[in-house]
Amino acid sequence: MKKREEKFNRVLVTLLGIPVVFSIIRTRIVETIGYFIFWLGGFSPYIYEKIIHQEIPEKTKLMLSSSIFFHSVMGQFLNFYERIFFWDKILHFYGSFVITYFFYQILTKKSRFWDEVPGAVLMAFLLGVFSGVLWEIAEFITDEILPGYNTQKGLDDTMLDLVFDLLGCYTMAKIVYKKRTGRFFWRPNP
Numbered sequence: 001m002k003k004r005e006e007k008f009n010r011v012l013v014t015l016l017g018i019p020v021v022f023s024i025i026r027t028r029i030v031e032t033i034g035y036f037i038f039w040l041g042g043f044s045p046y047i048y049e050k051i052i053h054q055e056i057p058e059k060t061k062l063m064l065s066s067s068i069f070f071h072s073v074m075g076q077f078l079n080f081y082e083r084i085f086f087w088d089k090i091l092h093f094y095g096s097f098v099i100t101y102f103f104y105q106i107l108t109k110k111s112r113f114w115d116e117v118p119g120a121v122l123m124a125f126l127l128g129v130f131s132g133v134l135w136e137i138a139e140f141i142t143d144e145i146l147p148g149y150n151t152q153k154g155l156d157d158t159m160l161d162l163v164f165d166l167l168g169c170y171t172m173a174k175i176v177y178k179k180r181t182g183r184f185f186w187r188p189n190p
Helices: 002-015 017-026 029-052 056-079 088-105 122-145 155-181
Strands: none
Touching: 002 029, 002 056, 017 029, 017 155, 029 056, 029 088, 056 088, 088 122, 088 155, 122 155
16 A cells, blocks of 8 residues: 555656646746746655654655645646636645644654654644645735736635635644544543
């Protein structure tokens, strides 16, 4: 199973390069830079492992690269954001769900810089929510700096994005909390 996940992940990361090539051919420099950053994002778990000396489960890498693939290749390159109603909100939920799981995975394992972090579920949830806020700030900056970009469609869009980010983080936090404790709801010790 691990080999199959690893192979599929490599295919996804390779496919992230397709929009880079096409945007170079079309001489769209800003798009090329954006797609290239997302392509590098596909390699980031491997880079992280080398720097931090901490192995990331293959399933987590696959979840991360699929989130980037859904956004970059399907959402932007194939224009699913415009073609499919609610695509943006689904990806905000899924992306936050995935990033919370990633943070949980790295916080519950010893690394070069830390031992297992107490309260890893809460910390992963908070880092996931913070990632969603940073994403919205990046969208705002993109819209302000790059002419012709309109990633934020107004206050309602931004607020709904943050709500779906929060729901994705919360859902994953509940799943890992249940897996870790056997309980779905927090219960103080007697």
